[in-house]
Amino acid sequence: xxELSSTTASTPSAVPARRRRQGxxxxxxxxxxxxxxxxxxxxxxxxxxxxxxxxxxxxxxxxQANLAPNAGYWLGTDALGRDVLSRLLGSAGxxxxxxxxxxxxxxxxxxxxxxxxxxxxxxxxxxxxxxxEILQGFPTILIAIVIVALLxxxxxxxxxxxxxxxxxxxxxxxxxxxxxxxxREFIQAARGLGLSEIRILLTETLPNMIGPLIIIASFDxxxxxxxxxxxxxxxxxxxxxxxxxxxxxxxxxxxxxxNPWLAITVGVVVSAIILGLNLLGDALSDFYEMSER
Amino acid sequence: MSAAPLVRIQHLTKHFNVxxxxxxxxxGKVHAVDDVxxxxxxxxxxxxxxxxxxxxxxxxxxxxxxxxPDGGAVLFDGEDITHRSMRSLRPLRRRLQLIFQDPYASLxxxxxxxxxxxxxxxxxxxxxxxxxxxxxxxxxxxxAHYFAESxxxxxxxxxxxxxxxxxxxxxxPRLIVADEPVSALDVSVRAGVLNLLRRLQRxxxxxMLFISHDLGVIRHVSDRIGVMYLGKLVELADADVFYDQPxxxxxxxxxxxxxxxxxxxxATRRQIVLKGDVPSPIAPPSGCRFHPRCAFAQSICATQxxxxxxxxxxxxxxxxFPRLPESRADAT
Numbered sequence: 001x002x003e004l005s006s007t008t009a010s011t012p013s014a015v016p017a018r019r020r021r022q023g024x025x026x027x028x029x030x031x032x033x034x035x036x037x038x039x040x041x042x043x044x045x046x047x048x049x050x051x052x053x054x055x056x057x058x059x060x061x062x063x064q065a066n067l068a069p070n071a072g073y074w075l076g077t078d079a080l081g082r083d084v085l086s087r088l089l090g091s092a093g094x095x096x097x098x099x100x101x102x103x104x105x106x107x108x109x110x111x112x113x114x115x116x117x118x119x120x121x122x123x124x125x126x127x128x129x130x131x132x133e134i135l136q137g138f139p140t141i142l143i144a145i146v147i148v149a150l151l152x153x154x155x156x157x158x159x160x161x162x163x164x165x166x167x168x169x170x171x172x173x174x175x176x177x178x179x180x181x182x183x184r185e186f187i188q189a190a191r192g193l194g195l196s197e198i199r200i201l202l203t204e205t206l207p208n209m210i211g212p213l214i215i216i217a218s219f220d221x222x223x224x225x226x227x228x229x230x231x232x233x234x235x236x237x238x239x240x241x242x243x244x245x246x247x248x249x250x251x252x253x254x255x256x257x258x259n260p261w262l263a264i265t266v267g268v269v270v271s272a273i274i275l276g277l278n279l280l281g282d283a284l285s286d287f288y289e290m291s292e293r
Numbered sequence: 294m295s296a297a298p299l300v301r302i303q304h305l306t307k308h309f310n311v312x313x314x315x316x317x318x319x320x321g322k323v324h325a326v327d328d329v330x331x332x333x334x335x336x337x338x339x340x341x342x343x344x345x346x347x348x349x350x351x352x353x354x355x356x357x358x359x360x361x362p363d364g365g366a367v368l369f370d371g372e373d374i375t376h377r378s379m380r381s382l383r384p385l386r387r388r389l390q391l392i393f394q395d396p397y398a399s400l401x402x403x404x405x406x407x408x409x410x411x412x413x414x415x416x417x418x419x420x421x422x423x424x425x426x427x428x429x430x431x432x433x434x435x436x437a438h439y440f441a442e443s444x445x446x447x448x449x450x451x452x453x454x455x456x457x458x459x460x461x462x463x464x465x466p467r468l469i470v471a472d473e474p475v476s477a478l479d480v481s482v483r484a485g486v487l488n489l490l491r492r493l494q495r496x497x498x499x500x501m502l503f504i505s506h507d508l509g510v511i512r513h514v515s516d517r518i519g520v521m522y523l524g525k526l527v528e529l530a531d532a533d534v535f536y537d538q539p540x541x542x543x544x545x546x547x548x549x550x551x552x553x554x555x556x557x558x559x560a561t562r563r564q565i566v567l568k569g570d571v572p573s574p575i576a577p578p579s580g581c582r583f584h585p586r587c588a589f590a591q592s593i594c595a596t597q598x599x600x601x602x603x604x605x606x607x608x609x610x611x612x613x614f615p616r617l618p619e620s621r622a623d624a625t
Contacts, residue, residue, distance in 0.1 A: 185399035188359055189460065191379065193413050194386030203412075207403040 024287060032283040038276025046096035049089030057090040058082065058241045066259040076261045078251055084262065087243035088269055094244040095225045095273065098159045102224035103217045105163025110170025111206075111213055117171070118178025119201040129175070132168040140165035140227060148236045155228070155244070158237040162227045166220045173216050177209040211288030215281050222277035229270060245270050298332035299370060299468060299500050300356065305329045306364035307351050311575060321575045325351040327524040328365070330601070333468070338494060338501040340515030340532065342508055342547065344571055348524040349504045350394070353472045356502060357391045358382055369468070387416040390461035394473040396453035400445040406431075406456050407441040413463035426463075434459045435489055451482035458489065462497070470502045475510060487513055508551055512536060520544045523574055523582045526601055530608040538618065540610035543567075543583050581613065589614050 028036045045052070055073070061081035069076045075084040110132075117128035144161035151157045178201075181187055190200045225245070231237035232246025240247055245266060252262035306328055311321035325348040333339045343349050354360040356367055358374055366375045374385060393399035400409055410427050417426070428438045434455040445453055454474060461469050474490065475483045491514055493499060505511045511518060518535045520528040520543065528541040539545045546565040567586050572578050578585050584594035593613055601611040 185393045185395060186401040188354075189391070189393060189399050189457075190401075190412070192357060192359060192386065192389075192391050193416060193460075193464070194383035195412070196380075204401055208401070 027287050028280070028283050031286060032279050035276050035279035035283055038272050039280050042092060042273045042276060043096065045089050045092035047093075049093045053083070053086035053089045055083035055086045057086045057243050060241075066255060068259075068261055075265050076259070078248070078262055079255050079259070084248075084265055087248060088266065090243035091245045091248060091266075091269075092273075094155060094238055094242070095228055097155060098162070098228035099221040099224045101156065101159035102163040102166050102227075103221055105160060106166030106170050106220055107213060107217055109164075110167040110172075111174045111209070113167070114171035114174025114176075115178050115201055115206060115209070118175035119182060119205050120197060121179070121182065125175070128171070132171045135164070136168040138165070141230070144227070144231055144236060148231075153236050153239060155232075155238045158231040159224065159228065162224055162231075166223070169216055169220055170213065173212050174209055177212050178205050181205050181208055211284075215285045215288065218277050218281035218284060222274045222281075225270070225273060225277075297335055299335045300333040300502070301368040302332070302352075302356065302365070303330050303368070304365035305352065305355060305362050305367065307348075307355055307360065307362050309351075323574045324348075324524045324577055325574065326355065326362070327577075329521075329524070329526045330365075331519060331526060331529055333500060333502055335467075335500055336498050337516040338499075338503055338514055339517050339519060340511035341502065341504045341519045341521060342506060342511050343521035345506055346571065346574065347521045348574075349506075349521055350472050352521070353391065353470045353502065353504050356468075357389045357470050359391070387464040388467045390464065390466040390469050392454075392457055392461045392469060392471040392474045395477045396450055396457050397445075397477070399457050400453055402445055404445075405441070406443050406445070406448075409445075409456065409460055410441070410463055413460045416464035430459045430463055433462065433493070435485075449482070450478050451486055454478060454482075454486050455489065458486075458493070462493065468500050468502065470504070472504050473506070474503075476505060476507065483510070490514055508536075508547060520547065523571065523577050525582055525611065527583065527612070528608075528610045529601065530610075534608060538616070540604055540608055540615040540617065541583075541612050542587050542589050542614075542616060544610075545616055581611070583612075589616075 025036075050057075059082065061077075064073070064077050064081040065079055067073055067077040067081075073083050073085070075088065077083055078087070113128050113132060117125040140162060143165050144158055147161040147164075148154075148157050181204075187200060187204055190204050195203075228237055228244065229246035229249065232244045233250045234246075235250070238244035238247055248266045249263065249270075252259075252266060256263055305326055307326040308322040309325055311323060327348075329348075329352060331339070341349055341352070351360060355362045358367065358377070362375055366373055368374070369385065369389065372385075374382065377385075407427060410430060411423060414423055414426055414430075427441060431438055431440060436452060436455050436459070440448070440452065440456075445456070448456065454477075458474070471490065475486050478486060487510065490501075490503075494501065494514065501514070503511060503514050512532065515532045518528075518530055518532050519526055520539075520541060522543050528535075528539065528544045530540065535544070536548065539548055542565075546567050549563065549565045565588070569586050572582070572585060578595075580596045581587070581590070581594045581599050584590040587594065591614065597613070599611045599613045601609050603609050604615045604617060
């Protein structure tokens, strides 16, 4: 056994060349400024909507009905003389709530189920996967109608239904990431240190699936806003006179030829929010892909 | 070096089912490790070499019981750990640690070095002094204390592997299994990590099972050398005699493949080029697994499997016609 001659054998004293990761926000600003703009506008409106609204969201004034956009009412008024801009600001808050409920229910349940299924494998995986597949087999709208019929029509109930329908999406992603990670050496190393499987799942596996979960959350969040609009349109979600994108669209359809502004403004706003969230999801998935390497 | 074996591997066997449709199940098995027996004594380093795919890593994972063997036994300090459950192994984990091959895969990318090491330090039990113990560990593996706050991605390959070594050392294990600890590293960094392992060996009187495909690397750290071929242990000998006079024709061929930097010495050396590829471990050859590629094979080699037995004092080989000094003289 001979000592190898080497310059690197001594203690490396130089400060390491740190590969600093680029910040998320600055990455998004460069990669997809439109997404950042649309989503931050949406969140701003959702948080501060009631403070920003120039008029009441629910007070009717028939003398001011069906106005086109003008100086007093920037986006016009609806058939009952309510200010469209104010109602849109209120709807943004409703949409944000819808998103939050769906992502919370779908994310927590779905990620938990997927983590356990993928991380433990075997019979657990089999049972959990079949259950989520069955859940996936029901159309979202059917689950929503059943839950709303059993309970009562309200935003929360409608969104609980949509959240349940989102569980399989999260579960599928969490499971596949957990399976990929299961045989990675750092998981084996944790096993070699005698950590319990549950602890490995929570401290080793879970932190490594946050990225993919956030991506799914942004897509399912967009879906949630669409479902909220659809269910409120059908009268199963937010109840009048409270504003929401869906109920505004339903009101608008009766006046399409008298006051097309109504449908146009609401449609454009909803489309812009969905577009923003989807672009954000794409940008996030690129960001995590990049930072994984 | 005391005489008590710390680890005793007896007829260890591990097969993997070949994935396929359920109709074809049970048709094929990869004989990753097949009836391997050896011992590791307290304080020594046993080097295990072989081509990739010969079952070295599977053997390593069986020894630290990350994988459950199909047959045979692993005795650690006299205790049979072959089939113990993951849970009941926990108290033993402290004594058995593994250094992984790929330092890019073996550290959790989301955990700082301090967190990685403190998870390992926990095995020592008693809290207190953990910060101090961590600094001590980092110093031991040649890293400055501020690396504790680094994320793996901020470290170079060599630095990561030092963290991997620190993690293995943290619980003060009695046996360290090093699974190709330097083969994923740049050549320039390799020497540094190898010297670190050697220094630790001396300072901490470690018992090590050191696995590599590189005979040059293994020479620097091992007291004894084992050679594996297709899941079998074909030779086991003291390091100093092994490099001069391997007994098994396969070992001889492996040794002759080490590049010699001196052109004159190269001219005088006989190089043995093995013909053909390593046969499939799904259907290993009959008799001696090496016989289709062996220059000295005779009819018996195809029918009878040679047992691993002692041909010269302290030198075991599984061969019907070992390359003993007298036979070597005949051949040349």
